[in-house]
Amino acid sequence: xxxxxxxxxxxxxxxxxxxxxxxxxxxxxxxxxxxxxxxxxxxxxxxxxxxxxxxxxxxxxxxxxxxxxxxxxxxxxxxxxxxxxxxxxxxxxxxxxxxxxxxxxxxxxxxxxxxxx
Numbered sequence: 001x002x003x004x005x006x007x008x009x010x011x012x013x014x015x016x017x018x019x020x021x022x023x024x025x026x027x028x029x030x031x032x033x034x035x036x037x038x039x040x041x042x043x044x045x046x047x048x049x050x051x052x053x054x055x056x057x058x059x060x061x062x063x064x065x066x067x068x069x070x071x072x073x074x075x076x077x078x079x080x081x082x083x084x085x086x087x088x089x090x091x092x093x094x095x096x097x098x099x100x101x102x103x104x105x106x107x108x109x110x111x112x113x114x115x116x117x
Contacts, residue, residue: 013040018048018055025049081112 017038024034031045038045048055085108092099 011040013044013048015055015059019059021045021048022052022055077112077115080115081108084111084115 021034021038024037025031025045031042031049034040034045035042085104088107088111089099089104
């Protein structure tokens with residue numbers, strides 16, 4: 001009799017979910033209830049909570065929270081430019097001004113050039 005090993009499909013956990021898990025834990029919710037709410041194994045929740053400082057540092061530097069992979073963080077002018085660009089984009093959205101990729105790229109170059117001078 002041959003027993004076949006069952007393969008698990010790996011799930012990618014979004015940065016947004018990781019931040020929510022951290023917030024729930026910090027508010028006093030038990031890991032077991034977080035596991036049930038998200039359907040993750042206790043070891044997965046434990047790993048996320050163990051990496052809390054790295055995850056939250058990433059969130060401080062980058063606004064989009066739908067990223068799934070934490071990449072090497074950039075420093076200096078790029079971070080300043082990204083923060084200013086994010087503020088500009090949010091302002092455009094609040095005023096219901098449509099923006100295109102080309103417009104965002106142009107604004108990013110403009111902000112970056114202003115910061116260099």
